[in-house]
Amino acid sequence: MPDTPHQPPVADRRPSTREIHGRTRVDDYEWLRDKDAPEVVAYLEAENAWTEQRTAHLADLRQTIFEEIKGRTRETDLSVPTRNRGYWYYGRSFAGKEYGASCRVPVADPDDWTPPRPAEDCAPDQPALPGEQVLLDLDALAEGHDFFSLGGSAVSLDDRLLAYAVDVVGDERYTVRFTDLDSGEQLPDELTDVLGGVTWHPDNTSCFYSTVDETWRPDKVWRHRLGTPQSEDELVLHEPDGRFWTGIGRSRDARFLMIAVGSKTTTEYHYLDTADPDAAWQLFAPRREDLEYSLEPARIAGEEVFLVHHNATGPDFEIGVAPIAPTPPEQWRPLVPHDPEVRLEGVDAFAGHLVVHQRSRGLTQLRILELDADAGAGVGDDYLVEFDEPVYTVGAGSNPGFDQPTVRLGYTTMAVPPSVYDYDVRTRELTLLRRTPVLGGYDPADYEEHRLWATAEDGERVPISIVCRIGAREGVGGGADPVPTLLYGYGAYEASMDPYFSVGRLSLLDRGAAFAIAHVRGGGEMGRRWYDQGKLMHKQNSFSDFVACARHLVETGWADPATLVAEGGSAGGLLMGAVANQAPELFGGIVAQVPFVDNLTTMLDATLPLTVTEYDEWGNPEADPEVYDYIASYAPYDNVVAQDYPPILAETSLNDTRVLYVEPAKWVARLRAVTGNPDVLLRTEMSAGHGGVSGRYQAWHDRAFSLAWILDRMGLAGGGEPGRG
Structure with missing residues (x-):
């Protein structure tokens, strides 16, 4: 690698050869996989220096865009409170702070479902609502760390204990800690290497969590009892099949705990009825290849049932009804039948209504089914929540209360900022609670x-x-x-x-x-x-x-192709790599974020994170020569050729466990070696994960970097013509 930033780094070519299915594959840059090797770190840092040098002319524009994002954002702000049992929960953000705080206040009137309106201009050290309790000061938790992510938080059903998960590396392996909300003291319990957060048992003395195997597959569900060491935790379920993952949750009515075991194409559910102290875990329906289903406990016409969202009767899913008992698919009774024009994506059950999530003609929809004890099937009116704009996105927000008469939903378009509504099923009134403010006269x-x-x-x-x-x-x-x-x-x-x-x-x-x-x-x-x-x-x-x-x-x-820029991340980064090879003449620039561009190498290595669980998405090239040839026909890294590529900005993170940094590093090295294009750039965050840097100001700076580069490619950076890199 050169010592001067006036020339791009040159990665050494160290050919490694692999024979598979009679095909010979030569890889010059696999040595970049060893992220602990000083020479690899030095190479990545040299690439960062080259990218910075090549984009130095955009420094002022980057700062301007950062200030624009900052200036349009209400920095001291708070979310619409969400009611869960006896409290209203909300988040706060503060000017100059990266992460903000999670708060709650007691519910004053149990019959009033109208969220309180906190003071929007109160100082950080002042409560936004009377009786405010700060559950988590995220900036305090992040202090001293270059990276911080809250994996999830959960309050026990008696509202006394808080479990929260943090990641300070970026590898999505979380540490769970517990706080007594009455005293504010932290409990001695600590759970390490947890995937995400925990699910509380209704006994309020134990919780459940998932851990991953060496390939980063969540394969085990555990039960932890407060006051005992993690080494004594009970293994509830272990899934040995490498295609399948596990996850645990609790039903909205708090009666059932449910473990989902699923692959990309097949699922099964185990459930525990916590209302029965003698009950054991039950398997609802054993897995069948290509049968996907999920469970939602409901109460219809006075009968306790499971709603089964499944594809047994068609690819766009149906919502069926089954008893609270192990039940085969042949006995699931249709409630919302399969419709090839409507993709049913899920259902939420409440005491007085069901909310169906669906999409039709490419647009999302929320569908209400009112539960009516006088109706023969227990279901009364069936209708959509309507909006005026021709292109929009709508989805249910946080709706934790089984007895709530309202549906919290989120709505946005490409021009309308995210909006929070409450839909009152009793009156059929849609009330706008908040539209994210965009400052500066937007x-x-x-x-x-x-x-x-x-x-x-x-x-x-x-x-x-x-x-x-x-x-x-x-x-x-x-x-x-x-x-x-x-x-x-x-x-x-x-x-x-x-x-x-x-x-x-x-x-x-x-x-x-x-x-x-x-x-x-x-x-x-x-x-x-x-x-x-x-x-x-x-x-x-x-x-x-x-x-x-x-x-x-x-x-x-x-x-116009000269000013048309393409962008995609992760699997969308694979898309970017493929179109760069297949139609480079259509684009004036390409941004590939944490791009999955060396997918053939990854899918040939079953020891890597996610590989086996993704055979149903991409295929298994190690087992099937036809799959090998097909992936090899489009894999971006393998199909780099000597042609004119547009300028490319590849952005990655050193600690990403989903798409390893080595994929874009190898891709950029090969692109530059084959084409000599100095404007193929690699930018690596040296202390971040798959989602990039943590903290909103850091994220704004990161996005400003990308946007400045994009504007430069469009000729809108101030110089009139598309510029360098």
Whole structure:
């Protein structure tokens, strides 16, 4: 590696060869996997120095964008209180503080479900509501650590004890501690290497948690009894199959504890009826390959039942009813039948109503089923909660109370900031409780949103959501000129990239750019078939869909390839690597965040985190030569060729356990070696995990870095033409 930052680092080529299925694969940069080796750390730091040198001309713009994000954000703020048993819970943030605090106040009137309105301008050392109790001062917990993440917190059912999980490294292995909320004292109990948080037993003296195996698969569920060492914890369930993970939760009515055991395509549930002191864990329905289901206890027409959300009758799921007993799928009675036009995503049960989460024609929906004892089936009116905007995202918020008559929901569009509503099922009134404030005179009416449709190679219509300032496309003479556009994509795990609002994005839009989301196959936007057609041996559809969306934007005059920038992270980073190889001429720049770009190497190593559990997503190339050849045909790292690539910014984190830093490091090394392009850049956070840096100000600086680079590629950084790197 050179000592001068005037030339990019050059990674040594140390070929390693592997023979599999009669194929020979040579990898020059696998040595970069040893993150503890001084030479690897030195290489990553040299790449950081090169990236900083290559983007030095953007330093002022980065600071300006940071100040814009900061200036649009109400730094001292608080969330809408959520009622859980006898308390209202809410979060607070404070100007100059990274993390904020979790608080609660007692419920004054048990019959009043209207959340109290805290004082929004109170000082950090003053209560926002009378009787405020600070449960967690997150800034105090983070003190002395370069990284901090709260994995989860849970209050016991008697409201006396708090369990909270923290990660100060970024590897998502949490330490759980306990606080007595009456005295404020910390209990001596401590649980290490926990995945996330804990679930309390209704006895308030014990809790459950999950741990991971050496491949970072949550394979065990444990019961911890307060006052005993972790070494004496009871192993409740161990899942030996490497394809399956475990997780535990408690029902809304607090009666049942439930353990989910699942792979990408198959699930089973175990449940414990805590109302029966002699009850043992029960298996509801044994796993069957490709049968997915989940359980939700409910009370319908006076009968205690399980609602079963399942795909036994069709790929877009059905909601069935079963008794509180082990029950095979053949005996699940339909309540909301399968509909190929509507993807049912889940159901929440309350004393007086059910809330069904679903999507149709690419849009999210909330559906209310009122429970009526006078109706023959116990279910009365069935309707959607309606909104006016043509493109939006709606979903249920925190609704922990089984007896609550209201539904807390969240709503946003690409122009409307996140909004919190309460829907009163009794009166059918929708009340806006809060819209996230955007300071500086922001007005959603200044922006226009559209739903476009691209045509994929196989004729499939692919939706695109797009937003820009009104008038951004107006050209000379009244025509519509192309606008610099950021096209975002993901396309994996049936995760839907629904329209959303971003304060940071305004720094693009207000400089004349557009932002678009390509809802490519592999996601779940258009139902289960959308996912099935974008995974395993159909993965190429995700890439060709994204390319089709880019071409549509160009051909319809929305965008110009010179100022069209692509962005995606994690599995979306795989998407970025693939389209960089397959259609580099369409983009003026590509941002790949924690990108899964060396996926063939990863999927060939069953000892790596997540590999075995993801065979159902990507395939098993070690076992099947056809799968090997298919992944090898699109894997970004393996398909780098000598062609003109646009400038690329790859961003990663040293402690990421989901997509190891070595993947983008190897990818950048090969790209630069093959093409000689100095504007293929690698930026590594040296103390962060998969989600990047912790702390909101650090995150704003991080996003400002990316946005400045994007604006530079769009010619909107102040110089008029796309600039370096």
